[in-house]
Amino acid sequence: MCxxxxxxxxxxxIVIKVFYTAQNILIKCYLIKYMKALLSNDDGxxxxxxxxSKKAVEDLCDTYVVAPETQQSGIGHALTLYEPLRVNEYxxxxxxxxxxxxxxxxxxxxxxxxELMDEKPDIMISxxxxxxxxGQAELTTSGTLGAAIEAAxxxxxxxxxxxxxxxxxxxxxxxxxxxxxxFAGKMLKKLTKIVLKKGxxxxxxxxxxxxxxxxxxxxxxxxxxxxxxxxxxxxxxLDPRGKPYYWIxxxxxxxxxxxxxxxxxxxxxxxxxxxxxIDLTSGMDxxxxxxx
Numbered sequence: 001m002c003x004x005x006x007x008x009x010x011x012x013x014i015v016i017k018v019f020y021t022a023q024n025i026l027i028k029c030y031l032i033k034y035m036k037a038l039l040s041n042d043d044g045x046x047x048x049x050x051x052x053s054k055k056a057v058e059d060l061c062d063t064y065v066v067a068p069e070t071q072q073s074g075i076g077h078a079l080t081l082y083e084p085l086r087v088n089e090y091x092x093x094x095x096x097x098x099x100x101x102x103x104x105x106x107x108x109x110x111x112x113x114x115e116l117m118d119e120k121p122d123i124m125i126s127x128x129x130x131x132x133x134x135g136q137a138e139l140t141t142s143g144t145l146g147a148a149i150e151a152a153x154x155x156x157x158x159x160x161x162x163x164x165x166x167x168x169x170x171x172x173x174x175x176x177x178x179x180x181x182x183f184a185g186k187m188l189k190k191l192t193k194i195v196l197k198k199g200x201x202x203x204x205x206x207x208x209x210x211x212x213x214x215x216x217x218x219x220x221x222x223x224x225x226x227x228x229x230x231x232x233x234x235x236x237x238l239d240p241r242g243k244p245y246y247w248i249x250x251x252x253x254x255x256x257x258x259x260x261x262x263x264x265x266x267x268x269x270x271x272x273x274x275x276x277x278i279d280l281t282s283g284m285d286x287x288x289x290x291x292x
Contacts, residue, residue, distance in 0.1 A: 035061035035196055038121040038151065040108050041129060042072040042143025044174050045090050045100035049128035049163070052181035054096070056189040060196060061122065065098035066112035068105055068143075071174045073131075077146035078104045087111060105147035113154065123195055124151035128184050129162035130177060132210045134261040134272070135253065137228035139208075148206050153278055157195050158206035161188050164213040164265060184211040187218065187271055204275040210261055212269040221270040226262030228253045 037057055041050045045067040054063050069088065080103040090098045099116060101108040105126070113120065126148040133142045140146075148160035163184045191209065200207070209220075230250030237245055256262030261272040 035123075036117070036119070036121040037061045037063050037192075038109070038112050038117065038124045038156075039063055039065045040067045040105055040112065040124070040126050040147045040151075042068065042075060042105045042126075042147060043130055044068055044071050045098050046092070046174065047130070048177050048179060049130055049181060050098075051093055052128050052185050053125050053161070053188060054092075055094070056185035057125065057192045060189070060192055063096075064112065064117055064121065065092065065096070066101065066108050066116060067098070068108050069100035069102050071172055072105055072143045073172050074141055075104050075143045075146065076141045077106050077149055079106050079110070080104060085111065087116070105143040106150045109147050109150040113151070120154065121151075121156060123192060124148065124156045124158040125161065125188070125192070126151070126158070127161035127163075128181050128188065128211075129160075130165055130179060131162060132164045132229070132265060133160065133162040133208065134210055134265060135226040135229040138230065139225065145208065148208075149278060152205040157200045159188070159191060159195065159209060160206060161209040161211065163211045166213050183215055183218075187211055187220070190218075191220070191273075201275075203277060205278045206276050208261070208272075208274040208276055210265045210272045212265050212271065214269055215271060216269040219271070220273040221264040221268070223259055223261050223264045223272050223274055225274055226253070226256045226260035229262070 039050055039053050041047055043049055045065070047067070050065060050067055054065060057063060085107055086102040088100045090100050092098045099112070101111050109124070126144050129144040133139070133144050144160050144162060148158045152158040161184065163179065163181060165179055187209070191207070229252075231253055233249045233251055235247040235249055237247070239245055253262065256266060261274050264270045264272040
């Protein structure tokens, strides 16, 4: 009798373990099916970086890829108001479906949220951008950040992620480029898991992440914004009729202070993460005193 009781005990224990294992699998499958991620960028729908983002997070949530049809770097948070927008379905390099919007990154996010998706996503990821996005001065000129800010303005936990590259000539290319995004993808997946589980802390609207070309470790360095990314350089040329025209270029800013994203990324080869908020209001009491 005692032997039969022991056997029954072990059988019951096995059944319970199988039940909880199956339950956890079902819960995980449910969450994957339920959780939704919107992916966009400023490099274009066929860019390698956005496909790397999709690969990094597609086992964590359903992914919806909606991005500008063409390269939009430097367009910032611009919104198209004076011409119509067209949306075309694309077959991405991995065989999945995406949507290309004939406009800016902000246009793409707006179309995604208010036309293509049935409900608000649980997370928005902008990138992986080709080239870093650091510093206060150029932050709002970045199309990567423009897409992120647009999503974050609707209360969606948002990650903007960019990767440093060693060749300037590929930063503004359309389509597939030869950049290894594997490490950036791993860091993105790690961060996405946390955001999906916890959301973002109160008072933080989005996270700006920059991954070095040659990372020193696989940890995030929490830092503030550097002063700027580039020092502007204006190149003046003459057209065949002798009239001047100009190219805006820039030389890398090097005076990054310790504790800034520029210092972490460029000097320490660490993945920087900077919490940002959309509310730019500052110093109201100071202005009241200033008026007195």
